[in-house]
Amino acid sequence: xxxxxxxxxxxxxxxxxxxxxxxxxxxxxxxxxxxxxxxxxxxxxxxxxxxxxxxxxxxxxxxxxxxxxxxxxxxxxxxxxxxxxxxxxxxxxxxxxxxxxxxxxxxxxxxxxxxxxxxxxxxxxxxxxxxxxxxxxxxxxxxxxxxxxxxxxxxxxxxxxxxxxxxxxxxxxxxxxxxxxxxxxxxxxxxxxxxxxxxxxxxxxxxxxxxxxxxxxxxxxxxxxxxxxxxxxxxxxxxxxxxxxxxxxxxxxxxxxxxxxxxxxxxxxxxxxxxxxxxxxxxxxxxxxxxxxxxxxxxxxxxxxxxxxxxxxxxxxxxxxxxxxxxxxxxxxxxxxxxxxxxxxxxxxxxxxxxxxxxxxxxxxxxxxxxxxxxxxxxxxxxxxxxxxxxxxxxxxxxxxxxxxxxxxxxxxxxxxxxxxxxxxxxxxxxxxxxxxxxxxxxxxxxxxxxxxxxxxxxxxxxxxxxxxxxxxxxxxxxxxxxxxxxxxxxxxxxxxxxxxxxxxxxxxxxxxx
Amino acid sequence: xxxxxxxxxxxxxxxxxxxxxxxxxxxxxxxxxxxxxxxxxxxxxxxxxxxxxxxxxxxxxxxxxxxxxxxxxxxxxxxxxxxxxxxxxxxxxxxxxxxxxxxxxxxxxxxxxxxxxxxxxxxxxxxxxxxxxxxxxxxxxxxxxxxxxxxxxxxxxxxxxxxxxxxxxxxxxxxxxxxxxxxxxxxxxxxxxxxxxxxxxxxxxxxxxxxxxxxxxxxxxxxxxxxxxxxxxxxxxxxxxxxxxxxxxxxxxxxxxxxxxxxxxxxxxxxxxxxxxxxxxxxxxxxxxxxxxxxxxxxxxxxxxxxxxxxxxxxxxxxxxxxxxxxxxxxxxxxxxxxxxxxxxxxxxxxxxxxxxxxxxxxxxx
Numbered sequence: 025x026x027x028x029x030x031x032x033x034x035x036x037x038x039x040x041x042x043x044x045x046x047x048x049x050x051x052x053x054x055x056x057x058x059x060x061x062x063x064x065x066x067x068x069x070x071x072x073x074x075x076x077x078x079x080x081x082x083x084x085x086x087x088x089x090x091x092x093x094x095x096x097x098x099x100x101x102x103x104x105x106x107x108x109x110x111x112x113x114x115x116x117x118x119x120x121x122x123x124x125x126x127x128x129x130x131x132x133x134x135x136x137x138x139x140x141x142x143x144x145x146x147x148x149x150x151x152x153x154x155x156x157x158x159x160x161x162x163x164x165x166x167x168x169x170x171x172x173x174x175x176x177x178x179x180x181x182x183x184x185x186x187x188x189x190x191x192x193x194x195x196x197x198x199x200x201x202x203x204x205x206x207x208x209x210x211x212x213x214x215x216x217x218x219x220x221x222x223x224x225x226x227x228x229x230x231x232x233x234x235x236x237x238x239x240x241x242x243x244x245x246x247x248x249x250x251x252x253x254x255x256x257x258x259x260x261x262x263x264x265x266x267x268x269x270x271x272x273x274x275x276x277x278x279x280x281x282x283x284x285x286x287x288x289x290x291x292x293x294x295x296x297x298x299x300x301x302x303x304x305x306x307x308x309x310x311x312x313x314x315x316x317x318x319x320x321x322x323x324x325x326x327x328x329x330x331x332x333x334x335x336x337x338x339x340x341x342x343x344x345x346x347x348x349x350x351x352x353x354x355x356x357x358x359x360x361x362x363x364x365x366x367x368x369x370x371x372x373x374x375x376x377x378x379x380x381x382x383x384x385x386x387x388x389x390x391x392x393x394x395x396x397x398x399x400x401x402x403x404x405x406x407x408x409x410x411x412x413x414x415x416x417x418x419x420x421x422x423x424x425x426x427x428x429x430x431x432x433x434x435x436x437x438x439x440x441x442x443x444x445x446x447x448x449x450x451x452x453x454x455x456x457x458x459x460x461x462x463x464x465x466x467x468x469x470x471x472x473x474x475x476x477x478x479x480x481x482x483x484x485x486x487x488x489x490x491x492x493x494x495x496x497x498x499x500x501x502x503x504x505x506x507x508x509x510x511x512x513x514x515x516x517x518x519x520x521x522x523x524x525x526x527x528x529x530x531x532x533x534x535x536x537x538x
Numbered sequence: 539x540x541x542x543x544x545x546x547x548x549x550x551x552x553x554x555x556x557x558x559x560x561x562x563x564x565x566x567x568x569x570x571x572x573x574x575x576x577x578x579x580x581x582x583x584x585x586x587x588x589x590x591x592x593x594x595x596x597x598x599x600x601x602x603x604x605x606x607x608x609x610x611x612x613x614x615x616x617x618x619x620x621x622x623x624x625x626x627x628x629x630x631x632x633x634x635x636x637x638x639x640x641x642x643x644x645x646x647x648x649x650x651x652x653x654x655x656x657x658x659x660x661x662x663x664x665x666x667x668x669x670x671x672x673x674x675x676x677x678x679x680x681x682x683x684x685x686x687x688x689x690x691x692x693x694x695x696x697x698x699x700x701x702x703x704x705x706x707x708x709x710x711x712x713x714x715x716x717x718x719x720x721x722x723x724x725x726x727x728x729x730x731x732x733x734x735x736x737x738x739x740x741x742x743x744x745x746x747x748x749x750x751x752x753x754x755x756x757x758x759x760x761x762x763x764x765x766x767x768x769x770x771x772x773x774x775x776x777x778x779x780x781x782x783x784x785x786x787x788x789x790x791x792x793x794x795x796x797x798x799x800x801x802x803x804x805x806x807x808x809x810x811x812x813x814x815x816x817x818x819x820x821x822x823x824x825x826x827x828x829x830x831x832x833x834x835x836x837x838x839x840x841x842x843x844x845x846x847x848x849x850x851x852x853x854x855x856x857x858x859x860x861x862x863x864x865x866x867x868x869x870x871x872x873x874x875x876x877x878x879x880x881x882x883x884x885x886x887x888x889x890x891x892x893x894x895x896x897x898x899x900x901x902x903x904x
Contacts, residue, residue, distance in 0.1 A: 041551065041552075328783075329785070330782055330783060355782075355785045355787075356782075356783060356784060356785035357784070357785025357786070358785065359785075360785070368783070370783065372779070375777055375779055375780070376777070376779045376780055376783050377780070377783065378780065379772075379773055379776045379777060379780050380776065380777075381776055382772070382773075382776065386769075386772075389769065390773065390780070390783075390784045391784060393766055393769050393770075394766060399765050399766055399767065400764050400765055400766070401764060401765060401766050401769055403764070
């Protein structure tokens, strides 16, 4: 904390959307040469607050001071003139352009690609970024895209950087690299704000942590004087248990699903899943780890009957009486007609698992609308199921008739998981079940998954947070470039490094080979 | 407050929720403003008293029993075309090929009227005409549906192109049927014995389309809201990935829905040829296949709301036609007025989705 005048000072900022108070009288300071972590549950107003700094929203009341002077930030352009740059959670890049073209996009003045490239290379060297200015965005890994976003704001001269959940999409190794860059920026006297849900990252990178709860500023703490438990309790407002229980299987696990020689080739001829073999047993959670885009999606979709597979691929479902059913070649409806109760919580909740514009009741109907022999749908039972899911899983919604897109991320996921476990599955597949969810909702989802495990369901859990995978799963299968690069039996937190290395094993260093 | 602090003049924020009555008030206000602007413009152009102008619009649409029935018939036809396009629209399949589907339905109907009398009794003839119209229109809708389902072609383009093909096919048949007279017209079919002419219910020729429109409106509403197929259309329209995820056959739904859409257009062709015009020309649809796109959208694809949106357009069209003749103006005036009303009705949707907040007036700026 260098000098007395803060780089950014927010005074009594209030922002409402209709009847919702996103921020109420928030005041905070960020100094130069400091990394502040902004912590809070979903809907606690973190992103809204930062959007006001970056000119996307304008506060209803309150004032923003930059370097001690009152500032009025009406647009992202204004924000840049105050040297504020924000890296959004969802990248805002044009796929067909190169890194350089994306970085200078929208800037005024003469177009001089060479000069810009030189300047970009200079920035990269200064902070230790690793990006090829001539590479097209569509050829880049998620981590590279993020680097381009960060270079973009630095290129525009940002002294105050806001990073909205930057690590959500990165491997542990990539995260470490990002943190090194952040530390270099800090040495360069920049002010950094990082939004994250992961407490161990808060501890690793930040100097101070600011906590928001329900739009209100609760406290700011010096990171080294606090701990994960204290931060969580302040964030949630009451004490929370911070470990995931790993229940022992109740009965002897039996093999439920056998995946053999599974290979998926996409429309460009790239092997997304390459000769994968594994088994899933009843009453066990099989974790699947890997850098995003390493075939997890295609693997689960092949099992669920949504993905064309190469010949020779096989997914055998073993019924309770020992008979076997081949699932490859069937669509989801045909699978369920075989009497196989397979539930799938896909990664894209609103684009695949649910219909965003339909209400909770109509979404419950997705799996059951074909029931009955008349051409008419039964609207009563889905409505009853919707009511049950809302009350049992404690879904926060104004009504059953509310379109699911209006619910928060955690509640959307509860609706989806609630529907998928409602028809007593024997196999449950979840992809990134807690992505974007706050701590409370995440633990609610872990509990639901554990409950299914207790009911002898065979669970496949695709995750990205290694700490969670290590705690929750009975076995972890690691995918790298569509191949199984290793299996860790009965994992413990000490296996983190092993799994991290397996995740990047096949492709050489840590770049995805395409 | 700081002197040099500048707040934006106004801010636009997305509304999270708007009570239904409020959105209807906004729409109502938009129509009132639109009518005022229309009044000002017609007064400026005609120097007439605006109240007089509006009363002649009403006389134009409902002045006599005959005018009222014509207005109702036109309303029913436009409503039916809108209802025909709606299944596709609810599936987010932009069927702008209503014109072509109507023409093909009409052509098939006319062919039956021309060649089947004498072969079959009149009652059966009308039934065959109906089936022929529906099937011809249905096939014309089916083709873009299949193209979309199999090869993911852009339906906006393919349905539009199919209109031109249909127009030329009809033109070719008319030329062929009219033979050596080469007048380019075939004239009224069966003018003497009226074979294949649709029955006048209660002596009123215009009643049949009205009844059919009422039935189709109610059936559509039930179909969308209470049937499995209606639910499938909604899911496919929102997200075909979700539809596949629950094992719906997306291709089948697209093809089936486009057949329904085309078939309903074919039904309109049957009504126009068999009941209204008793002949076929390349212009029987008269651009209503496109107007109906707007009607359906304005009603947010709700069959009952379409009654009001099609009424608005037909009423203004009929009425403005009347003032054009009464005041000695070009018939374009009716397009101008309809355009003004649509502009306001569509623009008001912005104020339903967004809220505009002006800055506080108490700031000491000049």
